Amino acid sequence: MIQRQKGCNDIYGREAKIWKYVESVVDAAMEKYNYTFIRTPIFEATELFHRGIGDTTDIVTKESYDFEDKGGRSITLRPEGTAGVVRSYIENKMYGDPNQPVKVYYNGTMYRYERPQSGRDRELTQFGMEVLGSDDPLSDAEVISLAVNIYKMLGLKEIKVNINSLGDTESRNNYREALVEYFKPHIDDFCEDCKVRLEKNPLRILDCKVDAENEILKNAPKTLDYLNEESRDRFEKVQEYLDVMQIQYEINPNIVRGLDYYNHTVFEIEAKVEGFGSNNVLGGGGRYNGLVSQLGGPETPCIGFASGIGRLVLALEKEKVNVPIIEDIDLFLMYVNEDEKKYAAYLAQELRMAGFIVDTEYTGRGLKGQFKQADRLKAKFTCVLNSEDLDNNEVKIKNNKTKEEEVISLDAIIYYLDEQLNLMEAEDDECGCGHHHGEEHECCGHCHHEEE
Numbered sequence: 001m002i003q004r005q006k007g008c009n010d011i012y013g014r015e016a017k018i019w020k021y022v023e024s025v026v027d028a029a030m031e032k033y034n035y036t037f038i039r040t041p042i043f044e045a046t047e048l049f050h051r052g053i054g055d056t057t058d059i060v061t062k063e064s065y066d067f068e069d070k071g072g073r074s075i076t077l078r079p080e081g082t083a084g085v086v087r088s089y090i091e092n093k094m095y096g097d098p099n100q101p102v103k104v105y106y107n108g109t110m111y112r113y114e115r116p117q118s119g120r121d122r123e124l125t126q127f128g129m130e131v132l133g134s135d136d137p138l139s140d141a142e143v144i145s146l147a148v149n150i151y152k153m154l155g156l157k158e159i160k161v162n163i164n165s166l167g168d169t170e171s172r173n174n175y176r177e178a179l180v181e182y183f184k185p186h187i188d189d190f191c192e193d194c195k196v197r198l199e200k201n202p203l204r205i206l207d208c209k210v211d212a213e214n215e216i217l218k219n220a221p222k223t224l225d226y227l228n229e230e231s232r233d234r235f236e237k238v239q240e241y242l243d244v245m246q247i248q249y250e251i252n253p254n255i256v257r258g259l260d261y262y263n264h265t266v267f268e269i270e271a272k273v274e275g276f277g278s279n280n281v282l283g284g285g286g287r288y289n290g291l292v293s294q295l296g297g298p299e300t301p302c303i304g305f306a307s308g309i310g311r312l313v314l315a316l317e318k319e320k321v322n323v324p325i326i327e328d329i330d331l332f333l334m335y336v337n338e339d340e341k342k343y344a345a346y347l348a349q350e351l352r353m354a355g356f357i358v359d360t361e362y363t364g365r366g367l368k369g370q371f372k373q374a375d376r377l378k379a380k381f382t383c384v385l386n387s388e389d390l391d392n393n394e395v396k397i398k399n400n401k402t403k404e405e406e407v408i409s410l411d412a413i414i415y416y417l418d419e420q421l422n423l424m425e426a427e428d429d430e431c432g433c434g435h436h437h438g439e440e441h442e443c444c445g446h447c448h449h450e451e452e
Helices: 013-032 046-052 058-063 082-091 137-153 169-189 192-200 202-207 229-244 309-318 338-353 367-376 387-391 410-428
Strands: 043-045 065-068 074-077 102-111 123-132 159-165 263-271 281-287 302-308 329-334 358-360 379-384 394-399 405-409
Touching: 013 102, 013 123, 013 137, 013 309, 043 046, 043 082, 046 074, 046 082, 082 102, 082 123, 082 302, 123 137, 123 309, 137 159, 137 229, 137 263, 137 281, 137 302, 159 229, 169 192, 169 202, 192 202, 229 263, 263 302, 281 309, 302 309, 329 338, 329 367, 329 410, 338 358, 338 387, 338 410, 367 379, 379 410, 387 394, 394 410, 405 410
Parallel strands: 329 358, 329 379
Antiparallel strands: 043 074, 065 074, 102 123, 123 302, 159 263, 263 281, 281 302, 379 394, 394 405
């Protein structure tokens, strides 16, 4: 039997509905912030990622899926979304659009050859946002606030924002020199990768997973001590805007992020999720003012953020968030003979086009089996099509909640279902404490979360 590849997953059934719900919340939030959707190719020229992400990162040196296509070109499956968006921004001359800055978001699969574990896969799905063409600290705060609001809209609690600044080129160079001077006498105590990083990009040592508990690493110089006045003022502005937006945050000088292109603001967002272990980070990002010019475009200040959807769905599951997905249908149509079956096909089509969720029988079950299928599908109403009733231009519809059955004219079936489903929804909208589902309040815990 052919099986799925290691580190890849089949998403289907209830889990797929949760994924679609998460994506719908992301879409809705992005629309409110006036971000437009962008779709870029899953594979790009290898050079894009080696130049864009940086050849000192684990993503490029160890984790990227590189191959040669039939034309002899070096191709890489995208390991992240920003480089492709920047390539598209340059190639399509978006910088010439009078509507600036360009605010876009994406949602797609990324590929990294890493050891699969809970919340980390070789094929992962990320959503992310990019603001290209603004150096205003308000852009930094907006991206952070948008990410926080998406997590809150999904029902996650205890969201924590950690922010830091790497500063401008001058600040970063000063910090780089300080790190080299600090690590050089102790570099033999670090892994082989870190010995290479010392010369190429010592900031990556701070991100090392192998030496994370090394005391020398914990006592390394902090970025904030090497910010020049301009960078420090800019970082303070970002904090002021976050305060205005009432976004709670903590300054964490240990955050440097894992990609080479960042400067100034970098941040990570985590949620206190039971069972996630020590790594509660759901997403992160930062400013990358030099990437567009590095890839052949004009000098363009940018900031972005990305979050893994698989990890986010796992967080919702562990937090027992009651995700409002549809797990029932409005009506199940049943029949016995071929003429009734044909009418079932016709009526199902009409009702679906009118906006109802309708299903019918496709496997040749008898009436008893069809009733069981209706129960499995959690049908709110059932209807057994009867030739005699159809000749009288009517059908019998049963409310599966009250068990009441009514004879309805076929001309009025749409109005009847609409009215009855609205009544059901009104009854279900109350959770017993006077609040509607989806509202956050202290008197009960099951409008956002399931009861323990």
